[in-house]
Amino acid sequence: MKSFKIAILSGDGIGPEVMxxxxxxxxxxxxxxxxxxxFTEAHVGGIAIDLCGHALPEETLRVCRESDAILFGSVxxxxxxxxxxxxxxxxxxxxxxxxHFALFANLRPAVCLPALTHASPVKESLIAxxxxxxxxxxxxxxxxxxxxKGQHEEDGEPVAVDTMIYRRSEIExxxxxAFKAAQARGKxxxxxxxxxxLENGVxxxxxxxxIAKQYADVTLNHLYVxxxxxxxxxxxxxxxxxxxxxxxxDILSDEMAMIAGSLGMxxxxxxxxxxxxxxxxxxxxxxxxxxxxxxxxxxxNPIAQILSASMMLRYSxxxxxxxxxxxxxxxxxxxxxxxxxxxxxxxxRRVGTAEMGAAIAAAI
Ligand code: NAD
Numbered sequence: 207m208k209s210f211k212i213a214i215l216s217g218d219g220i221g222p223e224v225m226x227x228x229x230x231x232x233x234x235x236x237x238x239x240x241x242x243x244x245f246t247e248a249h250v251g252g253i254a255i256d257l258c259g260h261a262l263p264e265e266t267l268r269v270c271r272e273s274d275a276i277l278f279g280s281v282x283x284x285x286x287x288x289x290x291x292x293x294x295x296x297x298x299x300x301x302x303x304x305x306h307f308a309l310f311a312n313l314r315p316a317v318c319l320p321a322l323t324h325a326s327p328v329k330e331s332l333i334a335x336x337x338x339x340x341x342x343x344x345x346x347x348x349x350x351x352x353x354x355k356g357q358h359e360e361d362g363e364p365v366a367v368d369t370m371i372y373r374r375s376e377i378e379x380x381x382x383x384a385f386k387a388a389q390a391r392g393k394x395x396x397x398x399x400x401x402x403x404l405e406n407g408v409x410x411x412x413x414x415x416x417i418a419k420q421y422a423d424v425t426l427n428h429l430y431v432x433x434x435x436x437x438x439x440x441x442x443x444x445x446x447x448x449x450x451x452x453x454x455x456d457i458l459s460d461e462m463a464m465i466a467g468s469l470g471m472x473x474x475x476x477x478x479x480x481x482x483x484x485x486x487x488x489x490x491x492x493x494x495x496x497x498x499x500x501x502x503x504x505x506x507n508p509i510a511q512i513l514s515a516s517m518m519l520r521y522s523x524x525x526x527x528x529x530x531x532x533x534x535x536x537x538x539x540x541x542x543x544x545x546x547x548x549x550x551x552x553x554x555r556r557v558g559t560a561e562m563g564a565a566i567a568a569a570i
Pocket of ligand 1: 220224279280281282283284296300469470471491493494495496497498499500505506507508510548
């Protein structure tokens with residue numbers, strides 16, 4: 207029997223509520239697919255500040271280090287917003303986790319199920335049948351981290367400097383992640399750059415084109431980022447995997463989340479340099495936050511957290527059949543007309559967090 211260790215970091219707000227449903231679903235999956243999943247819970251975020259004095263206690267980091275993957279809820283809330291910025295939950299927990307585990311690849315699927323196209327701000331005629339796009343964003347390089355960076359004065363005038371820098375090896379490793387993901391999906395990668403203006407874009411395009419030769423079953427095309435921003439809205443169904451550097455990926459993945467329509471449905475993965483037997487160590491979390499406005503009411507949508515667990519099975523454990531089963535169960539329950547408040551519409555049945563989780567678990 208294959209066994210995996212999972213660090214459970216539920217965090218704040220709706221985090222613990224939706225995490226309970228992800229665990230319920232994983233409990234069913236391990237029985238059906240002959241897996242042994244060992245869960246270790248650890249504090250993170252605001253609750254960790256309250257209980258341990260720090261958003262990412264050393265003990266939590268130890269649990270993560272000893273695990274094969276981290277299943278993360280979300281952190282933060284009004285209670286901790288008055289702390290100095292570098293002590294606030296998101297900054298003091300997520301950024302150090304990203305850094306510690308060198309999480310360089312951010313994967314954000316934007317899936318709009320056929321039954322939920324009305325929730326998208328895009329005209330239904332453009333997205334009939336739904337869409338399924340995966341954004342693969344480079345997370346540790348580019349403009350956000352390049353040096354020099356800072357502000358100074360020149361001729362009595364304030365000047366700001368950010369440096370965009372990519373090494374070929376950084377582009378290669380994120381390109382491999384994108385092509386491997388495409389192999390298991392629609393076999394198409396659209397690489398984003400600004401090669402008509404930026405030297406970084408020229409190197410990006412040349413490197414991705416070379417890596418593509420190792421993936422003969424995947425089609426590669428290139429788009430300038432400005433055109434990509436338009437095409438994603440005009441025809442999201444034309445995309446499979448979108449590969450982008452840090453800044454462009456940050457912007458495009460948010461655009462894609464918006465056109466998918468429902469934040470409570472969108473998972474994400476951040477994969478690290480550490481390789482596992484069948485994938486990479488990673489941190490898996492919903493795209494949304496702690497939703498303080500609905501926390502504690504039992505009405506949050508647990509699907510983003512459940513699909514984050516599915517991504518963990520797929521990308522860290524290589525358990526594609528188990529991941530497919532979860533994804534299919536989510537589709538079935540949506541097709542059956544169950545909806546949490548955020549995706550409810552006339553003619554469907556409104557359910558709470560636990561009922562949605564139980565229905566998905568039962569559909570596996
Ligand atoms: P949010 O994503 O928490 O909420 C935005 C809106 O989406 C709210 O109306 C909320 O009710 C709704 N929503 C989000 N997830 C939902 C779900 N699963 N089911 C139903 N509705 C859902 O964003 P925000 O309000 O900007 O931030 C709230 C807190 O979360 C802040 O403290 C912020 O710092 C934190 N945050 C944390 C993360 C993270 O941990 N990665 C990410 C984003 C925001």
